[in-house]
Amino acid sequence: MAEQAFARGAPRVIVAGATGFAGALAAELLWRHPRFELVAITGRSEVGTRLDHLYPRYRVPLTIEQLDLDGLDRIEAAVVAYPHAAAAPTVGALREKGARVVDLSADFRLASLETYERWYGAHPRPDLLGEAVYGLTELHREQIAGAAIVANPGCYPTASVLGLAPLARAGLIADLVIDAKQGISGAGRTFDETTHLSMAGENILPYNVARHRHTPEIEEQLDLLDSGHPGLAVQFQAHLVPLDQGELASCYVTTTRPVTTPELQELYAEAYASEPFIELASEPPGTREVQATNFCRVFAVADGHTGKVVVLSALDNLWKGTSSQAVQNLNVMFGFAETEGLL
């Protein structure tokens, strides 16, 4: 346990912000990764604590340090797991030290500065926006390969856009409702009424009604895919349900023309047949099937009764929704097999 096995000459990587759920899992995945050398983990709190004491299930025997860019030796890669707005300056600093960065925050996800500022306030480093690539691996693999900054998608956009991309590309989405449900790990290492087992347990809780920050991210990505139908306003609603890791996006699509289930199956098979991490389910997928994996499991059906298309997209919000997708992106960025360290 005490030694990390990695290839000689492996890229040296750090995780900045390893105390939260996302950063800690990224550290765990990189520690076990055969191709990267995890050389440091940093935090804005818990400095001096070993990660395997903070998260005993993650057997990473490194000690959380304060981020000291000058003290760090040559770093080739970094995962930044800071809150929105706090991330951008650190991403910039790491970038200037020569590291290629996967940023887990929202800071570089939106191409439109205006949209960003409407939802998150002033952007600390708008100058870097142009350098960033949206890290939904399956859709932007080629750009990610050469990117200096990869904006790792939000978990809801990952599930939603992967579920909807074949429809969007085919110009089939006329109207769209996304009802998403997520386990409590989605709230992160936050200690409040939302996460207390005696409050979150035995509960189904809708939140951020009619104003979730992931909405513009989904809209922007769908727009990119469907140049013919710009400006679709997506009805997105999130809910917390009492489990740890798991997320389901149930998407209800009013189509631009009638579609049949066989047609959908063909469309999705074409889009995803060779994707290592997309599973086309033969039954409606439960999130348990993808827990603690980088898989996204998708099921699409045309409802003969209403004429709508229902797409169900399941993933683990902490894994494919966040940290394992970051590793998938690092694999692409450094030319490794995309599944390396993830199966």
Place this chain on the structure above:
Amino acid sequence: MAEQAFARGAPRVIVAGATGFAGALAAELLWRHPRFELVAITGRSEVGTRLDHLYPRYRVPLTIEQLDLDGLDRIEAAVVAYPHAAAAPTVGALREKGARVVDLSADFRLASLETYERWYGAHPRPDLLGEAVYGLTELHREQIAGAAIVANPGCYPTASVLGLAPLARAGLIADLVIDAKQGISGAGRTFDETTHLSMAGENILPYNVARHRHTPEIEEQLDLLDSGHPGLAVQFQAHLVPLDQGELASCYVTTTRPVTTPELQELYAEAYASEPFIELASEPPGTREVQATNFCRVFAVADGHTGKVVVLSALDNLWKGTSSQAVQNLNVMFGFAETEGLL
């Protein structure tokens, strides 16, 4: 505990089918009820077992009997908790003995025999359809008061129609998606992959995709409320989430004309202000807030971004969604205060 306190001359009631979750809770509620005398509980299995042994949390010291209509003394009321199609003949027989019946099955919920037979097969007692009243108390109180047979609504239709009735009555629903989530008790005393904690736990599971039997029930009720817009095809999708009792219907309404949130608030206040069991929530309601109660908690908001209306309707699927609503209906049928035995 061993004695039931009831008023002298209280109506004598039985529960037929007390071994399932719904019947057992109905028995518990009627046992504790100050106005009814629970004189027998029957089952098609577990005959000879005391209910408080089968369900130790329900302290009802009665023994489950085989249903013997001739052996029963004068019965004024019955709750029938049988599976669909099995219920109708028993409802009929009890009716012929003079009892007024609340039927928890789907057998008398649909006014249209054709719709029933499309979803459930041949109807065993179509002759009784005309006698039955749909038991959504808040909407059909007056008819229920005089009814011989009350068809207790499904849990999803209860949450959905209560959430949507003010909009339907105002002719505001142009298109409708309902995404419903429910705890595992919704699967009843069924022992399989759906209910095993090691399979249902840490899972979010969509089921009956594009073909849930509650859909026509919701459609029929909404049609009744909105004579101007018949034949709306409702997109309804159900999910199981890992809790015991609780249900949330998230309703996404494309409106026939623009609506504002204040207008919605007025509409809902007008509809529900004097309802003892409808709570108009000031925050998006979690199901935990209504667990083990007969309350339905409703929240409606206009989404300025999409123009749609979002309605969130929370209840306990076993209580207001099933058994306590049956008691609410019995209260109405026998002229008691509607809240009797339920607060």
Place this chain on the structure above:
Amino acid sequence: MAEQAFARGAPRVIVAGATGFAGALAAELLWRHPRFELVAITGRSEVGTRLDHLYPRYRVPLTIEQLDLDGLDRIEAAVVAYPHAAAAPTVGALREKGARVVDLSADFRLASLETYERWYGAHPRPDLLGEAVYGLTELHREQIAGAAIVANPGCYPTASVLGLAPLARAGLIADLVIDAKQGISGAGRTFDETTHLSMAGENILPYNVARHRHTPEIEEQLDLLDSGHPGLAVQFQAHLVPLDQGELASCYVTTTRPVTTPELQELYAEAYASEPFIELASEPPGTREVQATNFCRVFAVADGHTGKVVVLSALDNLWKGTSSQAVQNLNVMFGFAETEGLL
């Protein structure tokens, strides 16, 4: 909902510290109680918040106030739900205003000042220790009836001592191991790693190993019951398990002489047959059977293989373990039926 029904001339009661789990439930139970008038609820935080906003499941429409003893009208009773050491001064002040107090803290549970100070530090009001009665209703009913201060027991001592009292009184306990398990509500409204669903879920967590503060309380109570065997050192160990409300004390007793199961049954029946809130189980009791009730369910068996006696004692840590027992004590103190407001 908006009006409390209580008898004319009902004792006026307040709950001090209504923001925590225990105080909030005490307020809920007293609000619904037919014999007490809940006139105020106070808190050291959340002043100005309505209790039904802080805890939507408790439909108590009172606003949390700062405790102002002078501003309060004639108060006959109070429940104090403050942390240990913080409670005693408030109990004293209320006492001086003429109220009879049930204190949920540990401040008046231990007769021995020395023991208190070893576990909790300096006692703020040692002068009041003599006035306090230990509020395990079933064991000290007569003293409680006349008491000015009732020290409501800890939840673990309630389960343990109720389970063991018949053995202790018979002088049968030679050695004793208590292994107790509790739901997460036992940690209270504490927001940390212990209560976060993503950390407490899927976990079984032993805590306070070999040093739980409830140990001396159990020892003192068992000593009182068994004058012939003073000074028994009890091996007590607590665990958190992933549910909300529920507690099981599994007690392993090395007996002073061989005992048979029929003998145990007689002993327990004699002790508890007429107790309204003790249920002698015919099967090993699960905590679900007593959730949200004031019942304690007890099962005792002699193990022929080891010669030891196993006692299993189940209750709801927040109800019989805390708040509903406080109401049971108030019923006794004010001469009401002991079950009033609790069935």
Place this chain on the structure above:
Amino acid sequence: MAEQAFARGAPRVIVAGATGFAGALAAELLWRHPRFELVAITGRSEVGTRLDHLYPRYRVPLTIEQLDLDGLDRIEAAVVAYPHAAAAPTVGALREKGARVVDLSADFRLASLETYERWYGAHPRPDLLGEAVYGLTELHREQIAGAAIVANPGCYPTASVLGLAPLARAGLIADLVIDAKQGISGAGRTFDETTHLSMAGENILPYNVARHRHTPEIEEQLDLLDSGHPGLAVQFQAHLVPLDQGELASCYVTTTRPVTTPELQELYAEAYASEPFIELASEPPGTREVQATNFCRVFAVADGHTGKVVVLSALDNLWKGTSSQAVQNLNVMFGFAETEGLL
């Protein structure tokens, strides 16, 4: 996903009884194992079903077959996951075909035929008892290396005996209480009141009071370790708690002489310092820390108050308690690194 990566010339292994939780996980672990070739999985039900349809989270694309010993090619190893008494004949038949077998049932765990027959009834193959080695890897590694039949231990004995072995070897156990708690997966693919989420959830349930079949297994193993203190009668009690995978054995030891915590630490470090799968915890271990791993995490402390020693031993009942320990044993039997396929 569709191809298994294994070394050329890897031992060919089958899993007999792959439909239950234990067999399915064994199949998953062997499918992913770099040194074994999983050539077939069999079942007594679900023949013709693919394992990844029965257990979607296990991505094993093999189809469940009927066990046909004659039809199977050269098999070098087998895991048998059959119920007690059903296993022995199949183990015998596989043995006769030349396979080395790890048996997950109790059939070969007890050296004493008399003890077996007292707890399980007639033994189907007593002739094979002499060939079997008890598969608690850490204690019997050398014998396992050469064994034809390895009796994989019960999950409770694994946790208990690993926790207690250092004390037993030192002759320190004078009296012993083991209170064990386990997640619902311990009940296996059983569909009944024990596993239904609406019954097992929000519950702590003691079971098999004073008569658990794992007791004699623990006693026999402790006897083997402590030749000086034969015939210790162990007080063992099991409980189900509402999680999926996880088990904690809380052991309360009355010692033969006074022991200090530093002495314990030395004793345990000596016993386990070089064990790859035993973690000596610095804090009381939660089961979450070892979920889905082959680790057993142990914590021992002397209680100055009672003089007893408390040992807490945590593992995943399905992994180290069952299936991953089977793989650990196969690694030893075939001369692979013990951690192969398990980290």
